[in-house]
Amino acid sequence: QVQLVESGGGLVVAGGSLELSCAASGNIHSIVAMRWYRQSPGQQRELVAAATSGGSTSYADSVKGRFTISRDNAANTVYLQMSSLEPEDTAVYYCNAVGYESARPVPRRFEVWGQGTLVTVPS
Numbered sequence: 001q002v003q004l005v006e007s008g009g010g011l012v013v014a015g016g017s018l019e020l021s022c023a024a025s026g027n028i029h030s031i032v033a034m035r036w037y038r039q040s041p042g043q044q045r046e047l048v049a050a051a052t053s054g055g056s057t058s059y060a061d062s063v064k065g066r067f068t069i070s071r072d073n074a075a076n077t078v079y080l081q082m083s084s085l086e087p088e089d090t091a092v093y094y095c096n097a098v099g100y101e102s103a104r105p106v107p108r109r110f111e112v113w114g115q116g117t118l119v120t121v122p123s
Helices: none
Strands: 003-007 018-025 028-039 046-052 057-059 067-072 077-082 091-101 108-113 117-120
Touching (some): 003 108, 018 028, 018 091, 018 117, 028 067, 028 077, 046 067, 046 077, 057 067, 077 091
Antiparallel strands (some): 003 018, 018 077, 028 046, 067 077, 091 117
16 A cells, blocks of 8 residues: 655745655555645645656646745655745645556556645744
């Protein structure tokens, strides 16, 4: 079974920076994509950034130019470097991974979520 462990959340002043990390472990054959979502109180969970195994990245318009997603494929880890943080960035951030577990006769697809890490930017 594949699991994700997130770290790096906390309280940061407006304009500050923070880096989140998410490490996948388990019977992993390959990871196709790793993503960061966030959810604020009373709001739906939204996609913040995504990174594929091929190196492609994408971002929500609200974070473009401020957030950077990166992956260490060898370590099955994804990072989210956040800068110029705003109070509107306050949310629980969730890591998501889609890929394949090693299985016989063929690898088995998985999609898993991390437990979430809280980022607070006071106004």
